[in-house]
Amino acid sequence: xxxxxxxxxxxxxxxxxxxxxxxxxxxxxxxxxxxxxxxxxxxxxxxxxxxxxxxxxxxxxxxxxxxxxxxxxxxxxxxxxxxxxxxxxxxxxxxxxxxxxxxxxxxxxxxxxxxxxxxxxxxxxxxxxxxxxxxxxxxxxxxxxxxxxxxxxxxxxxxxxxxxxxxxxxxxxxxxxx
Amino acid sequence: xxxxxxxxxxxxxxxxxxxxxxxxxxxxxxxxxxxxxxxxxxxxxxxxxxxxxxxxxxxxxxxxxxxxxxxxxxxxx
Numbered sequence: 001x002x003x004x005x006x007x008x009x010x011x012x013x014x015x016x017x018x019x020x021x022x023x024x025x026x027x028x029x030x031x032x033x034x035x036x037x038x039x040x041x042x043x044x045x046x047x048x049x050x051x052x053x054x055x056x057x058x059x060x061x062x063x064x065x066x067x068x069x070x071x072x073x074x075x076x077x078x079x080x081x082x083x084x085x086x087x088x089x090x091x092x093x094x095x096x097x098x099x100x101x102x103x104x105x106x107x108x109x110x111x112x113x114x115x116x117x118x119x120x121x122x123x124x125x126x127x128x129x130x131x132x133x134x135x136x137x138x139x140x141x142x143x144x145x146x147x148x149x150x151x152x153x154x155x156x157x158x159x160x161x162x163x164x165x166x167x168x169x170x171x172x173x174x175x176x177x178x
Numbered sequence: 179x180x181x182x183x184x185x186x187x188x189x190x191x192x193x194x195x196x197x198x199x200x201x202x203x204x205x206x207x208x209x210x211x212x213x214x215x216x217x218x219x220x221x222x223x224x225x226x227x228x229x230x231x232x233x234x235x236x237x238x239x240x241x242x243x244x245x246x247x248x249x250x251x252x253x254x255x
Contacts, residue, residue: 012215019211028201035198044203045210049218113194132191134198164187 004064008055015055018064019048025065026072029144032134033076033126043079047072066143073126073144080122116166120159127152128159 006014026047031040050071051058058067120128126145130136131152138156142149241248 016208019208020206023207024203027203027207031201032198037200037204041203041207041210044207045214048211049214052215110194113191117191117195132188133195135192160187163191167187167190 004058005060008058008060010055015052022065022068023048026068029069030072030076033073033129034079035129039079043072043075047075050075069144070146073146077122077126077145080125112167116163119166120162124155124159124162127155128163131156132160 003014003017007018023044027040027044030043030047031037034040034043047068051068054071058064117125117128127141130141130144131138138149138152141152145152241251
């Protein structure tokens with residue numbers, strides 16, 4: 001009986017082994033979505049709790065990493081939906097722009113980008129974060145979210161459209177583009 | 179969908195919001211996981227199998243339809 005079979009059968013030692021083997025991957029994926037290490041740790045535990053609960057549905061010989069990533073994405077999405085607190089996006093210190101631009105203006109620009117991003121609906125924020133900020137391929141996002149690559153592309157497009165409306169004045173400023 | 183038109187906005191977002199640099203897990207989360215498992219097991223509601231409910235319902239029905247069996251049942255208990 002291999003490790004995943006023992007895990008699916010409810011063996012706690014096997015679950016511990018699976019947990020230790022995959023916790024880093026699940027955390028790394030989750031923290032890129034929620035962008036907060038403490039929340040990502042909690043969500044990693046939540047993800048493995050969901051994995052443990054639904055262990056009997058895992059097909060022997062299936063791709064555990066892909067299955068775990070999908071569950072992690074759903075847990076992160078639930079968090080984004082439920083959380084009243086806005087996610088803290090890590091803002092780049094070197095927001096490109098002409099050197100002569102006032103730092104206060106740059107700060108304001110970053111704040112506007114952050115605010116616009118935070119105001120996106122959760123399902124758009126999820127794909128937009130992964131596609132636009134983390135530059136994950138659409139196929140990877142599709143696999144993790146359980147939707148088609150076409151739908152991911154559509155959601156990114158809609159997110160971009162919403163952001164465009166909110167950030168229109170920034171986009172048309174030649175200085176802000178570079 | 180014209181991706182070329184969206185390029186300036188994409189660039190602006192990428193310049194304004196940095197990708198996560200540190201995605202390395204700093205500590206082992208197994209102790210936390212173990213606590214969660216113990217907590218969930220302690221607070222797990224008692225689950226009664228469906229056939230137990232069926233058995234209870236049938237017994238109740240018999241007692242309602244044939245109340246005369248109650249003294250016999252009590253005698254045997």
